[in-house]
Amino acid sequence: CARTCAFGALDIKNGLAIVNPDVCTGCGACAKVCPRSLIKIVPRKHKLHIRCSSLDKGPVVRKICSNGCIGCSICVKLEGSETLAMNGALARVDYDKEPVKNEAIVGKCPDKCIVKIG
Numbered sequence: 325c326a327r328t329c330a331f332g333a334l335d336i337k338n339g340l341a342i343v344n345p346d347v348c349t350g351c352g353a354c355a356k357v358c359p360r361s362l363i364k365i366v367p368r369k370h371k372l373h374i375r376c377s378s379l380d381k382g383p384v385v386r387k388i389c390s391n392g393c394i395g396c397s398i399c400v401k402l403e404g405s406e407t408l409a410m411n412g413a414l415a416r417v418d419y420d421k422e423p424v425k426n427e428a429i430v431g432k433c434p435d436k437c438i439v440k441i442g
Contacts, residue, residue: 325354372424399429
């Protein structure tokens with residue numbers, strides 16, 4: 325995916341694709357070539373993101389990733405809106421809705437898979 329980006333907006337760090345939002349044009353080339361469909365194009369107005377796509381339960385996630393969502397649902401309870409919801413054992417942001425407003429969820433996430441960008 326990083327090699328596909330004509331704008332140099334992606335870097336791979338610790339096995340994760342990291343997007344530089346100041347350089348990204350939102351063309352979607354990286355998302356199209358991602359073999360595991362992990363890269364999503366999201367509106368710039370959304371600043372909080374969950375950097376996990378695993379639908380596995382907590383113990384399985386922890387074996388393979390130190391920053392994966394373990395399904396504790398703390399973030400969903402703190403946010404209290406339809407924008408952030410659980411999809412099985414994975415917290416998900418619905419980017420078609422208004423952005424997540426409670427930035428305190430970043431610090432409350434036990435595995436630090438929620439990040440603020442921008």
